[in-house]
Amino acid sequence: MIYMKKIGKEIIKLKDVFKYYRMGETIVKAVDGINISIKEGDFVAIMGPSGSGKSTSMNLVGSLDMPTKGRISLGGGDISELEESDLAQIRGKKIGFIFQSFNLIPNLSVKENVMLPMMFQGVEREEREEVAERLLEKVDLGNRGEHYPNQISGGEQQRVAIARALANDPEVILADEPTGNLDTKTGEKVMDFLKQLNKEGKTIIMVTHEPELAEAYAQKVYWLKDGKVEKITKKKNGFNLEKEERRLFGKKKRK
Ligand SMILES: Nc1ncnc2c1ncn2[C@@H]1O[C@H](COP(=O)(O)OP(=O)(O)OP(=O)(O)O)[C@@H](O)[C@H]1O
Ligand SMILES: [Mg+2]
Numbered sequence: 354m355i356y357m358k359k360i361g362k363e364i365i366k367l368k369d370v371f372k373y374y375r376m377g378e379t380i381v382k383a384v385d386g387i388n389i390s391i392k393e394g395d396f397v398a399i400m401g402p403s404g405s406g407k408s409t410s411m412n413l414v415g416s417l418d419m420p421t422k423g424r425i426s427l428g429g430g431d432i433s434e435l436e437e438s439d440l441a442q443i444r445g446k447k448i449g450f451i452f453q454s455f456n457l458i459p460n461l462s463v464k465e466n467v468m469l470p471m472m473f474q475g476v477e478r479e480e481r482e483e484v485a486e487r488l489l490e491k492v493d494l495g496n497r498g499e500h501y502p503n504q505i506s507g508g509e510q511q512r513v514a515i516a517r518a519l520a521n522d523p524e525v526i527l528a529d530e531p532t533g534n535l536d537t538k539t540g541e542k543v544m545d546f547l548k549q550l551n552k553e554g555k556t557i558i559m560v561t562h563e564p565e566l567a568e569a570y571a572q573k574v575y576w577l578k579d580g581k582v583e584k585i586t587k588k589k590n591g592f593n594l595e596k597e598e599r600r601l602f603g604k605k606k607r608k
Pocket of ligand 2: 408409
């Protein structure tokens with residue numbers, strides 16, 4: 354098979370990034386000097402044991418958080434030089450977020466949840482509605498727009514979250530354990546949507562505990578341990594994630 358996919362330009366780069374937290378007398382080294390490079394069209398997984406810094410790294414990648422030290426660039430520009438309001442604007446436009454716990458707003462309807470990120474970008478109401486309806490169709494929830502989050506299942510809520518993440522047509526989707534609260538079958542459906550989006554050109558970065566998911570979907574895996582990148586594996590070289598995980602972290606693999 355010929356590898357048709359275009360290898361894109363670098364869109365996110367973390368260079369010697371640290372994130373330390375002070376907890377009384379102790380310093381927690383959540384992220385301890387990592388380098389990450391994400392290219393356009395990548396499907397990247399971040400793996401590692403609980404507490405290894407996956408969510409912290411993800412929040413830094415998505416510029417939801419600022420590093421203690423190091424450089425983070427998004428689309429070629431260094432974000433540490435931006436004002437918070439400019440940063441929020443760029444983040445809202447370029448990045449869509451999906452969380453383990455869905456994070457839908459309970460007192461907004463499904464459709465209003467999807468419309469919300471567009472409001473922050475100043476999109477007119479009529480267009481917000483049109484786009485939200487189209488995106489809900491895309492995740493097979495065209496008939497659920499008027500429901501509220503507590504009236505739909507977990508898998509459906511996560512698909513609403515995917516639609517919401519797509520609202521501003523971002524280049525990058527960040528997903529922190531997107532299937533963590535779903536059963537295997539429902540999780541697969543969510544993953545298939547992410548795979549489809551990647552095929553359509555979106556860059557996907559996903560945190561997961563599950564080697565099978567990384568193996569099935571990601572082209573590149575960053576393995577974190579104690580806030581450091583222990584190893585990077587790429588699918589095209591052929592890797593066996595279960596074996597790698599056992600080698601790096603011992604037998605126990607789930608939290
Ligand atoms: N706001 C914070 N203040 C203090 N310590 C923090 C904070 N956020 C994270 N940490 C610590 O930093 C380390 C990395 O946390 P992080 O949430 O990134 O881990 P993780 O790999 O996502 O774990 P999990 O798989 O359990 O979600 C942990 O030891 C955690 O306790
Ligand atoms: Mg986490």
